[in-house]
Amino acid sequence: MSNHHKLIILGSGPAGYTAAVYAARANLKPVIITGVEQGGQLMTTTEVDNWPADAEGVQGPELMARFQAHAERFGTEMIFDQIHTVDLQNRPFTLKGDMGEYTCDALIVATGASAKYLGLPSEETFAGKGVSACATCDGFFYRKRTVAVVGGGDTACEEAMYLSSLAKKVYMIVRKPYLRAAEIMRKRVEEKENIEILYNTNTLGLYGENGVEGAHLVRFKGEENEEKYDIQIDGFFLAIGHLPNTDLFKGQLELDPQGFIVTKGTSTATSVEGVYAAGDVADPTYRQGVVAAGSGAKAAIEAERFLQDKGEK
Numbered sequence: 001m002s003n004h005h006k007l008i009i010l011g012s013g014p015a016g017y018t019a020a021v022y023a024a025r026a027n028l029k030p031v032i033i034t035g036v037e038q039g040g041q042l043m044t045t046t047e048v049d050n051w052p053a054d055a056e057g058v059q060g061p062e063l064m065a066r067f068q069a070h071a072e073r074f075g076t077e078m079i080f081d082q083i084h085t086v087d088l089q090n091r092p093f094t095l096k097g098d099m100g101e102y103t104c105d106a107l108i109v110a111t112g113a114s115a116k117y118l119g120l121p122s123e124e125t126f127a128g129k130g131v132s133a134c135a136t137c138d139g140f141f142y143r144k145r146t147v148a149v150v151g152g153g154d155t156a157c158e159e160a161m162y163l164s165s166l167a168k169k170v171y172m173i174v175r176k177p178y179l180r181a182a183e184i185m186r187k188r189v190e191e192k193e194n195i196e197i198l199y200n201t202n203t204l205g206l207y208g209e210n211g212v213e214g215a216h217l218v219r220f221k222g223e224e225n226e227e228k229y230d231i232q233i234d235g236f237f238l239a240i241g242h243l244p245n246t247d248l249f250k251g252q253l254e255l256d257p258q259g260f261i262v263t264k265g266t267s268t269a270t271s272v273e274g275v276y277a278a279g280d281v282a283d284p285t286y287r288q289g290v291v292a293a294g295s296g297a298k299a300a301i302e303a304e305r306f307l308q309d310k311g312e313k
């Protein structure tokens with residue numbers, strides 16, 4: 001099966017949906033290929049308090065449902081597929097997915113970023129049995145139990161706060177002697193009575209019979225006063241940052257050393273003419289939904305101009 005489209009947008013987070021709204025209104029008849037995690041990272045966020053004009057805050061999944069409805073209102077076609085191979089060396093570009101093959105004259109990459117893991121063998125052993133990178137998805141299973149959150153950034157603080165409303169106790173495992181999160185978030189977790197912050201602490205491994213029962217930790221690793229100890233936990237949540245979803249584009253698009261797509265100056269143009277990148281996949285700095293949405297709009301405008309110049313609009 002081959003499906004040709006003027007513009008394909010890969011990814012269904014704020015960047016992808018915003019690109020679709022702009023492109024659809026410009027009559028490009030865009031197609032969004034959603035990927036497996038439709039809606040992106042905001043689907044696993046509870047309260048979004050910094051979405052402009054939502055003065056009372058909005059739940060992440062509700063916001064993403066509104067994004068989708070907005071894109072569909074102008075005729076965006078949604079394809080629920082996962083692309084595994086791309087050929088961007090020749091135009092039309094070719095994308096191969098689990099469900100079929102697609103070609104397009106212009107492409108917007110908005111595949112986002114995914115959670116990082118520590119790389120411990122026991123994380124794999126207990127995948128789905130106590131290890132998670134999404135408190136919103138899995139927190140429900142830990143009501144009145146004890147959990148740990150790894151990380152000291154805004155995500156870790158948000159996850160810890162969320163879990164603290166369900167679990168009996170929440171440990172935060174923080175490798176530095178401080179939290180790097182924004183002050184308001186820091187205060188919230190520090191003042192929450194059932195959150196205990198373990199500073200200067202790293203995780204050595206997890207243990208348990210059929211699921212996570214505890215974590216082996218080390219405080220002041222490699223220093224004179226190094227101390228190893230265990231905590232008993234039922235769940236272990238990772239919140240240590242994200243990696244851009246760019247495996248698909250290795251050797252096809254220019255990537256920076258961390259794997260983010262390199263864009264030209266202030267535009268969303270990539271190293272391949274006709275391919276644009278928007279959102280977290282090209283943003284190692286801001287990683288905000290509103291910034292992603294803004295770059296999605298830019299990408300659609302640039303793709304439209306490109307197609308117009310080529311006489312392919």
Ligand code: NDP
Binds near residue numbers: 153241285
């Ligand atoms: P960050 O990169 O900000 O924080 C990652 C945390 O994980 C840091 O505390 C880091 O430690 C720790 N870490 C990283 N690798 C390891 C490791 N191998 N072992 C142990 N700890 C590790 O990521 P976030 O996901 O928290 O945030 C990303 C961006 O998104 C930030 O700009 C943040 O402000 C923003 N954000 C904003 C929100 C909001 O405004 N509501 C909500 C969530 C995120 P160390 O400090 O030592 O490097």
